[in-house]
Amino acid sequence: xxxxxxxxxxxxxxxxxxxxxxxxxxxxxxxxxxxxxxxxxxxxxxxxxxxxxxxxxxxxxxxxxxxxxxxxxxxxxxxxxxxxxxxxxxxxxxxxxxxxxxxxxxxxxxxxxxxxxxxxxxxxxxxxxxxxxxxxxxxxxxxxxxxxxxxxxxxxxxxxxxxxxxxxxxxxxxxxxxxxxxxxxxxxxxxxxxxxxxxxxxxxxxxxxxxxxxxxxxxxxxxxxxxxxxxxxxxxxxxxxxxxxxxxxxxxxxxxxxxxxxxxxxxxxxxxxxxxxxxxxxxxxxxxxxxxxxxxxxxxxxxxxxxxxxxxxxxxxxxxxx
Numbered sequence: 001x002x003x004x005x006x007x008x009x010x011x012x013x014x015x016x017x018x019x020x021x022x023x024x025x026x027x028x029x030x031x032x033x034x035x036x037x038x039x040x041x042x043x044x045x046x047x048x049x050x051x052x053x054x055x056x057x058x059x060x061x062x063x064x065x066x067x068x069x070x071x072x073x074x075x076x077x078x079x080x081x082x083x084x085x086x087x088x089x090x091x092x093x094x095x096x097x098x099x100x101x102x103x104x105x106x107x108x109x110x111x112x113x114x115x116x117x118x119x120x121x122x123x124x125x126x127x128x129x130x131x132x133x134x135x136x137x138x139x140x141x142x143x144x145x146x147x148x149x150x151x152x153x154x155x156x157x158x159x160x161x162x163x164x165x166x167x168x169x170x171x172x173x174x175x176x177x178x179x180x181x182x183x184x185x186x187x188x189x190x191x192x193x194x195x196x197x198x199x200x201x202x203x204x205x206x207x208x209x210x211x212x213x214x215x216x217x218x219x220x221x222x223x224x225x226x227x228x229x230x231x232x233x234x235x236x237x238x239x240x241x242x243x244x245x246x247x248x249x250x251x252x253x254x255x256x257x258x259x260x261x262x263x264x265x266x267x268x269x270x271x272x273x274x275x276x277x278x279x280x281x282x283x284x285x286x287x288x289x290x291x292x293x294x295x296x297x298x299x300x301x302x303x304x305x306x307x308x309x310x311x312x313x314x315x316x317x318x319x320x321x322x
Contacts, residue, residue, distance in 0.1 A: 019230035026212065026231075027146045027239050029137040032109065050294040050303065057302040061117040068120035077131070079162050082154050085142035089133035089159065090116075092123045099169045100128045103159055107178030107298060108146070111139035118175070118301065121309055126316070128173070133159055135180070145239035148208040149182035150246035156187040164195045173316065174199040174257075177298050178270065182208075182248050185278060188259065189251030198319050199255075200312060202262040203298055206274045206281075208246035214271075252281040259287045260315040264295030264303065288315055 073093040081087050090112055094100070102122045104115040112132040122128040135152050136143035147155075156174065163170050172195045176184035181204025188199045205211040212231065213224045232242045259282060263275040272291065279289050290311045295303035 015226060015230055018227055019234050022216075022227065022231050023234045023238055026215075027148070027235060029144050029146065030109065048294075054295075054299055054302045057305055061302060061305075065117045065120050068124055069116060072120075072123065077162070079158055081136065081142075081158060085136055087133060087136065087142070087155055087158070088140040089131050090119075092119055092130045092132070094123055094127050094129040096127045097129075098127055099167060099171055100126070100173075101131065101163050101167075101170050102128045102173045102175055103131045103133070103156065103163075105133065105152070105156065105174070105176035105180030105183050106135060106138070107176075107180050108148075109138070113139075115177070115180075122175075125309075126313065131159060131163065135183070146179075147183070147239075147241075148243070148246045149179055149186050149204075149248065150208065150241050151239075152179075152183035153187040153190060153251070156183060157190060157192060160193045160196055164193045168195075170195045172196045175202075176200075176204065177202045178204065180204075182246070185248040185255070185259075186246070186251040188257045189254035192257075196257065198258040198260075198316065200260045200262065200315070201278070202300060203264060203267055203270050204248055204274075204278060205270045206247070206249050206277050207244065209243035210274065211270065212243050248278055249281045252278060253283060255282055256285040258285055258315075258319050260312065261287065261289040262300055262308070262311070263289075263291050264297060264300045265291045265293040266295055267297045267299075269297035286318075 073095070075091040075093065076088065077091045078086055078088050104118055104122070106112055106114050112134045115132045119130040119132050122130045133155070134141040135147065136155055137146045160172055163172055174184045174187060174196060176182070181201035184199050184201050185204050209228070213228055216222045216224060216228060228243070232244065236242050261275055261279050263272055265272060275289065275291070279287065292300035292304050292308060301308045
């Protein structure tokens with residue numbers, strides 16, 4: 001009996017240590033970058049014409065974005081979060097100084113700079129003023145624990161209120177990629193300022209639980225039970241929320257905003273099945289979806305820029321008073 005109890009205690013300690021390690025790896029602020037968590041099949045794709053197109057378009061967007069940044073009217077803005085952090089963003093002002101605004105939210109372990117190519121299109125081509133925030137625990141924003149969209153949804157609300165306080169006639173569009181897309185979907189189910197008129201999500205996940213479950217399988221070849229359950233308990237204590245709470249599906253069930261759902265057809269990180277589930281979860285309000293063939297995770301805009309931005313612009317033009 002003593003040997004059995006000792007073995008059980010050792011196993012429990014190993015599982016606890018594994019849970020602590022995974023919480024720190026997945027949720028603790030880090031400079032390791034998104035590449036550290038991308039499955040091999042997403043990074044090591046075979047050379048194809050599509051891959052060459054993506055590289056060429058990336059280079060073109062880099063030059064386009066540098067030109068935009070060099071000439072844009074840009075302001076650095078900061079606001080307090082609901083829990084006392086300082087959040088920072090770039091605010092690109094439209095040359096026309098109209099009332100159309102977009103908030104562009106980046107993905108996991110990225111920074112606001114990855115949204116600058118999209119900001120350039122919104123600002124230069126369509127006349128929007130654009131806010132690109134660093135999410136909490138990323139870039140120059142404060143915070144120790146990554147919010148996986150759940151904590152970020154309230155930060156998005158704060159940014160919306162900041163814009164509305166500056167311009168009472170503002171018409172705000174929310175736009176997010178990957179974790180940022182999950183944050184936008186979660187925010188869409190909250191009480192947002194009336195100035196928010198639409199949301200666009202690109203390759204967002206159904207919930208943090210689902211994406212962590214998939215990553216456990218892809219990176220470590222482990223099942224969800226019991227590691228993810230231990231992870232969840234530790235995350236509640238450390239970060240203040242659980243992966244199940246961070247649910248796009250649940251919040252989309254409350255959303256009435258017009259919404260465009262975008263996804264890469266070759267995304268092996270956030271599968272297209274998650275697009276289907278998110279799209280079906282939104283029961284109220286206008287919605288559209290568009291799959292960009294042969295695009296991996298967060299690659300849709302560089303795989304088919306014309307199709308991608310035409311879909312977005314067409315959606316925006318369909319919104320009343322936009």
